[in-house]
Amino acid sequence: MDQSKEQRILNSVSYNAIKGDAESVLDCIDKYCSQKEWAMNVGDEKGLILDKIVKEADPTVALELGTYCGYSAVRIARLLKPSAHLFSIEFNAEFVPIAKEIIEIAGLEDKVTILEGHAQDIIPQLKTKYNVDTLDFVFLDHWKDRYAPDTILLEQYGLLRKGSILLADNIGFPGAPDFLKHVRNNEHYECTHYPSHLEYMKAPDAMEKAVYLG
């Protein structure tokens, strides 16, 4: 059976990255996906916006929706303070072991817990099963039509507190119109738009930050 693109990305990281060096894992994936095979990692340009917001949030508990290969999990976890933790939800069983391996090569396995399953099934369990109180930071990068319903779930299960920061990828392309409709012109959110470009491409894209006001 031929290897998948995601497996080939892992092979490249495993062969080229410096073990325990998160920056070298990110550089390796960015290089591979710019030069060999495009993949939907948030990438180096939008990654700088992600870095900025994570530093601003300085989260103790962070959540990511859509682990994929673990690129943004590494990106986020490398910035977390010692007591902080990232939960990343991924429902595709093929990607979970690949992401776990990439996170381990980055030396961040103690900072990240990958929760395998559908976000809509796991979000309701975060408090009871995973002992989460509230989330300080949420990165949305899964199916774009799920950003809005899953944000509403986060609200309904009391997982957001005054000042919780949501950051959504792909507001430009593929776009997440329902999510924008939900958070913009909504008195419970303070939104900021960050124009950028699609990972590894010249095409325009953007990210949206939505701070929950309680």
Ligand SMILES: CCCNc1ncnc2c1ncn2[C@@H]1O[C@H](/C=C/CNC(=O)c2cc(-c3ccc(F)cc3)cc(O)c2O)[C@H](C)[C@H]1O
């Ligand atoms: C129903 C289950 C919902 N709950 C879920 N629960 C758990 N995990 C979930 C759920 N829904 C999805 N996932 C996982 O998240 C990942 C999915 C990520 C999706 N990302 C995109 O589609 C995208 C496209 C482009 C793009 C740009 C230009 C192009 F030309 C083509 C593509 C660029 C980008 O930056 C993009 O992030 C992963 C693959 C998938 O298994």
Ligand SMILES: [Mg+2]
């Ligand atoms: Mg994305």
